[in-house]
């Protein structure tokens with residue numbers, strides 16, 4: 001993993017070249033002064049030097065956000081940056097003194113490895129191997145909110161800029177997934193967004209593309225240039241270190257040769273290394289909440305210039321565990337308020353009570369649901385087996401032996417086993433290993449190096465079985481996970497949805513097996529309902545358990561109907577007038593033909609919960 005803590009320490013040793021004012025220095029070793037994103041990638045001397053400091057920070061230039069434009073701002077001035085290559089001198093606008101160690105001329109590591117320029121000539125309509133796009137074609141989509149921008153069908157219709165388009169090709173993305181078709185135009189139009197789409201359906205790119213594009217086209221020339229404090233323009237928060245690292249890797253690919261710099265900060269790794277990365281410049285900061293609070297308290301990062309805020313796994317981020325930290329970051333620091341920044345919330349699950357909380361962070365937002373909210377994808381074959389606790393290990397062994405017998409258990413077919421506790425994870429890993437199954441484990445009590453090492457050997461197939469707690473349940477995109485086994489079922493059906501979503505991603509199929517017994521009675525009904533929704537075969541015994549309604553289980557998936565959880569603003573409780581003639585949301589659009597929007601939840605409107 002290129003981005004591991006250990007690797008990044010090593011990389012710094014080679015990257016850490018001191019500032020040089022010498023004009024004779026080579027491009028790769030020379031450090032120029034800071035060049036703001038909107039001036040990077042421009043030919044030398046194409047822009048005037050820095051404006052006089054001291055003026056108020058410019059707001060986000062939303063004039064460029066009035067819907068997907070025809071490319072006028074892109075086509076002419078920067079058509080060929082990707083091909084010219086950025087590591088040379090083409091990025092310097094010159095004359096932006098005052099900030100040593102800027103990233104204008106820094107050699108940019110190629111995040112695509114040697115594949116960067118392979119297949120660049122392929123057109124967008126060429127089929128992308130291994131991705132079954134048809135799996136997403138008939139998916140129900142619901143949007144609600146004011147003036148929802150229309151979806152696009154192709155990347156070519158979206159004005160993301162030539163450099164980003166090249167990166168899309170390098171990623172071998174042929175056409176946008178449904179959530180990207182809807183979410184990207186909405187975000188490019190400058191709108192706040194609460195988006196729900198199934199696991200593995202491409203949400204990361206859906207929020208990264210508009211952010212990168214917005215930074216490239218925005219005018220942030222008056223961004224303060226503190227000596228020890230950095231002022232990122234975009235903040236992407238995610239609940240786990242590994243997910244933040246993954247988003248960072250993805251965002252670096254999408255922003256390759258755009259001049260937009262992405263930095264990651266997460267706990268468990270030495271903060272000094274992350275500080276050095278930040279000091280070299282940051283446009284997009286990907287972070288876990290705890291480490292970010294630390295950086296904010298040390299005044300190493302200021303959120304004053306944030307124009308884009310994205311919360312990945314947003315429902316988890318606003319769940320009880322994280323909510324106070326998120327409120328602190330978003331509401332009690334120096335971040336611009338809703339309406340002054342653009343906020344995007346993404347998840348595969350969005351319980352209504354969390355939607356309510358989330359609406360505090362949004363202004364006049366659009367709700368987007370792709371697929372049944374909180375549902376699993378039909379690409380995952382789900383099985384539930386009744387297994388007593390004492391029989392779980394031997395049952396697991398049977399499953400693994402069967403996989404081996406079928407030739408499924410190989411470097412190309414990884415198995416992820418979820419357990420409830422960290423101790424349980426260690427014990428099961430040990431037991432698997434002594435029984436001849438190459439396994440490793442990831443959980444919160446392991447050091448960050450151990451966690452990264454476990455993921456690395458799992459991804460490589462050296463240890464094709466990974467025993468994990470919920471730390472690996474969300475967001476992780478590991479190719480070739482063909483089987484997810486819920487050795488211990490979670491207590492929350494949404495957690496189940498995220499766990500099994502580690503397989504069956506990007507149009508590929510997968511298998512999920514759950515062990516159920518009397519200890520999981522509260523999950524019987526939500527599990528049976530979910531499986532039914534996803535057209536899975538529900539065992540009769542599970543239906544019987546489900547019909548005996550056991551209390552206590554957390555089934556947050558409220559709403560019912562064709563879309564398992566829809567925009568909470570459409571609830572009758574929400575529509576009830578709050579007095580004072582406030583017009584609440586009362587409409588929406590969907591592919592199934594809901595009525596047109598006629599209400600509104602605009603900035604400054606008091607919500608029903610205030």
Ligand SMILES: Nc1ncnc2c1ncn2[C@@H]1O[C@H](COP(=O)(O)OP(=O)(O)OP(=O)(O)O)[C@@H](O)[C@H]1O
Nearest residue numbers: 173175176177199200201202203204348475477506
């Ligand atoms: N347009 C596209 N064409 C082909 N592959 C894509 C496209 N967009 C994303 N992908 C790939 O699909 C996979 C899943 O994407 P991603 O991790 O963003 O899913 P997600 O919706 O965030 O999932 P989760 O809910 O589990 O976090 C990734 O490997 C990504 O590279």
